[in-house]
Amino acid sequence: MAEQALNQNSDTPKVSILVAIYNIEKFVGKCIQSIIDQDYKNLEIILVNDCSTDFSGKICDEFAEKDRRVLVTHHVTNTRQSGVRNTGLAQATGEYIVFVDGDDWLAPDFVSYMLGVIRETKADMVINPVNFTTRDHKQVPKNKIEIWSPEKATAEMLFPHISIGCWNKIYRRDFIEKHNLRFKTDLFTAEGYRFINEAAQRANHIGVAHRKVYYYRLNNTDSATTKPDVRQGTGALYALEGIERDMIIKTPYVMNALYQHIWKNYFWTMRQIIMTNSQSGNKELMQKCIRYVRKNSVPVASAEKSVVKKIRFYITGIFPTLAAHFVNCRFYLGIALDNWKNRGE
Template sequence: MHHHYPLVSIIVAIYNIKTYLPQCIESIINQDYANLEVILVDDCSTDGSKQICDAYAEQDSRISVIHHTINQRHSKTRNDGLDEATGDFIVFVDGDDWLASDFISYMLHVITVTQADIAINLVNYTTRDTSQVPDAPIQMWTAEKTLTELLYPHLPVGVWNKIYRRDFIENNHLRFLDRYTAEGELFINTAVQYANRIGVGCHKAYYYRLNNAQSATTQYDVKQGTESTRVLREINNNLTIRTRSVLAAVNQHIWLNEFWTIRQIFGTRTQNKNAELLHNCKAYVRRHFWPVVVDEKRFSKRIKYFATGLFPIVMAKLKNLQFDISLHRDQLKHNIERKY
């Protein structure tokens, strides 16, 4: 291949997602950009995902498979992919998501035009929203602005829907740290602090699945709340960029997370078991809501945060009700699609 067709390494972390995996892999090998290295890391799946990986690797020489012999969770899985990768650029795809055919060519365009270490895309397709946005010009953001937007989080904090220069990852020794949750958030927030600048695209090309009932994002889990707050405090303690906007963003996110933990407690109906945690979260939400309200630019959110600060429990129950209804709707939609 000529040097102006850089090699892009795509790392897919896989664990028991047989139902969605073929769609994911097909969408990668059918990209309109062909110079790819696809690394499927199967974290000891027991549902037949492993066999699917092997079958695709046999068909397409660009695909290689790493099989774990014991389940090692997301961080180790992605790190193994990074250790194997030889491309000029790195892309992470979650195994239950899939790509539009121009995802790689678009992201490559953004990072090449801006000469940035990382490029991100502001918009995604989801199983709820499949309409494209009008094309917007590519922007260049500073590390500080990107960090602020990620910390709020006004942007998706996963490592997907982004592209990284591999030498940037290697030179800064960036790897995933093993945490119960939010290891991707920890990675991206750390990475942008090292970046020269960030290329920012605004063209939907990544399909983010909302209707996987097994996914961590669709289930109540109190530990998800507490651990995610722990990661945020870890990010906060290690910030190298500590401007007013960055600190306001991390403070708002921690506050939202304490509220989210209240939602997890009610969602799992464990108010008695988690009485002390509930008390602490409630106290935190009440004590710290004012700076969050003042800092928030969007009027509707400001009203919501104000109400949340005054009535954390009522608001938590309302939010859960809303969440359960939309999840139910997404799953109905998914079941209907499966039938046809």
């Protein structure tokens, strides 16, 4: 009875937290425990195990046995992130929705802080441009709360000046259902990016939080963000085609942001080809990327306000392959440093 009363109390609405899980036995326990330990207690914790072949599913079941707020679903067919999150959305009963990647974790006040921002701003969704990482544990000096228009939020996510995943955000569930927002199941990658762009364009306005409460993991070597795969590049380009085709807001500000991101993704695809040492098997794709980066560096740089970025874009356009090698070296050095800093974890 006490739990039922809590669910019906408008001051403590239920928040559904949806966690996508696949072969992350090393990290998933920390993720789930951080959700259970939230200082806000009226939670529905939905864990969707997407056919893991390790002990991830068993770990989820063990948490469900200890806390009745934890609900576990085991997929019988692997559906990748899109299918997992759609399963979670179909099961969610909370007034608000939060997505968490299963190898990340939350600060104890994540829910209470983000819930406070979305209720204060009366927004359909709240985004948070700042995160803790396994490389950066410093809190921002000043917490500020803003309200952005759909145009501004869409552009800032397209550039991207903020995290492009669906995580570290909170959404009203009635807003998601009103617009039938779901993750596209034909995408190999960037499904979260597609989702947040569709959401931002349809929102009444967007609340913007500015305090770190989400821990984004950089040292998972099996993560799509750290494990080289050319399909990540081509998949992202395919997702961007869909974003461009279905754009609702097409102001110069938004379209400049979109074209800059497309340009960056061609460059990123080059980097993936180099990192996987697959130039011989991707000759045509590599040449296409080089041509695109060279041809479009000037218009992309011209639309950029930052002088430092302008110079970087121009140089990349002149020396695309050399620039790709340089950025890849920095990337690997960052991973090595992160693993060294977190070697005791």
